[in-house]
Amino acid sequence: GESVGLHLPTLSVQEGDNSIINCAYSNSASDYFIWYKQESGKGPQFIIDIRSNMDKRQGQRVTVLLNKTVKHLSLQIAATQPGDSAVYFCAENRGSSNDYKLSFGAGTTVTVRA
């Protein structure tokens, strides 16, 4: 079965608000996680990653938080824009740091309201 999953399949956000997308994983040995964004008709696009020796990592308008105690990670998007509307996947890398043998969750569909 899948080892990663998302809490909610859909999220509706007002433009300009912050978005929080959650993900739970079950394999406590997992040490590398990635968030992907997938727009309709396109392949997944890398957003941000985090290793298990970190609990927070920031990018441009995005922050990933990792809580190993409860095996939970989240993606925060600041000042959500219409272009952020997409399906967001968390993925666990079951390979080494260079092997992208990823296990994906089912995804959260984010819809940004104008």
Added chain:
Amino acid sequence: DTGVSQNPRHKITKRGQNVTFRCDPISEHNRLYWYRQTLGQGPEFLTYFQNEAQLEKSRLLSDRFSAERPKGSFSTLEIQRTEQGDSAMYLCASSSGQGETEAFFGQGTRLTVV
């Protein structure tokens, strides 16, 4: 466009026919991955190559599926005797395999078996 290229973008075939998809990775990326994505789900790992060597195959890759990367550049994924359950998006990704670099996905080939 120097990203991962997949052809064709769409394929409709009759049940029982064979189909072949092609993936051209980013130039000089020595790792190439195939994933399958069904509607509403996250991608599922199928197999990956380092140069021309196929290093791992998922249990999802039945005997009807075969992947090759003969010269360590482009790859093909063939499905023989297609079944309706093979209908999905087939995604290819590549990575350099050096350092902590991300894997880049192509736009996928959408297969519909009728």
